[in-house]
Amino acid sequence: MNSICVYCGSAPGNDPAFHEEAVVAGTLIAKAGLTLVYGGGKVGLMGAVADAALAAGGKVVGVMPADLVNQEIGHKGLTELRIVNSMHERKWAMAELADGFLCLPGGPGTFEEIFEQWTWALLGFHAKPCGFVNVNGYYNAMRALVQQMADSGFTTQQYADMLIYADGTAEAIEAFRAYVPPPPKWGVAPVEQRY
Template identity: 55%
Template sequence: MRICVFCGSKPGNDEAYADAARAMGHALAESGIELVYGGGHVGLMGITADAVLAAGGRAIGVIPQALVDRELAHRSLSELHIVGSMHERKRLMADLADGFVALPGGAGTLEEICEQWTWGQLGIHAKPCGFLDVGGYYAPVREMVANMIAAGFLAPEHGAMLAFETEPAAIIARFRAYVAPPRKWLAPAERVRP
């Protein structure tokens, strides 16, 4: 199994974020799960990859050439895929991974996990998505998901696709037990008739 971790290219202002990244990396390696991530050596990205490698696991990075040119690539990974664009990066990470976890991060982290969640709703893939909620960092996202459901923009089963957990082991357990709901838009032949 491979899990893609989206997270900050900065460490954040609280050591709890770095601790969570280390814990996620160790949990992946100890569970025999390979890390797929954005290929950088900076911020929570680098901390997660270093933790996986230190625990004897495999870390697979995917990074655009433009970021390699800025010397942001992690040079000690098990595999490093260099691609031409951010779109290629996200697509390859999606293809390589069996699930997606967001650790604390900024706009890019949120965009990446939301894209994978959307793809899951549309049936482009049937892979789990979740948030490692460090110190309530993702509580506003959870509230927004509830808001979307209450306002009629999101089906409850698609909101329930997201795992919000505070411990890496809990995320891993949820991912191993994940069963995808029916996709958002079914073809006429797939619809159940009364």
């Protein structure tokens, strides 16, 4: 594992623990010698995780659509800021750059991004781990919803269980390093970029 993509809020949230864990996450990813891949923002938890990784001497690659860069929310101090044309191109680039996907607290965009990677993983488009840092129980309700999906027959237990939940980033990185993916749902070949 050489890199971790972090999905998290472009807002700070209202619990100081969210910001604290973003700082811990950036610091630990850098100290583990991993590249941080993220959405390229200077605001909210996104900015906090990037600033912490940079302060710890890490490499940070941001990916952001030009429209958002033009609104001056792009981080100007990154190792690399890749400017793309669309949100979809952004997600694709982040997925290509990362060896695993880690969620800190965030809103609808954060959920959408990690659920796409989980879907791609269970279909066999990639074999990279997907996980959540469950700061103060932030992801408890989502974890229960995923279990309800399995209990209701909309996914199988092995695919619900492939998601990693950790109380902190250090635990998540350990779990990522030990991750063994289940067999893909339909044994599909890796997806190619076609949109």
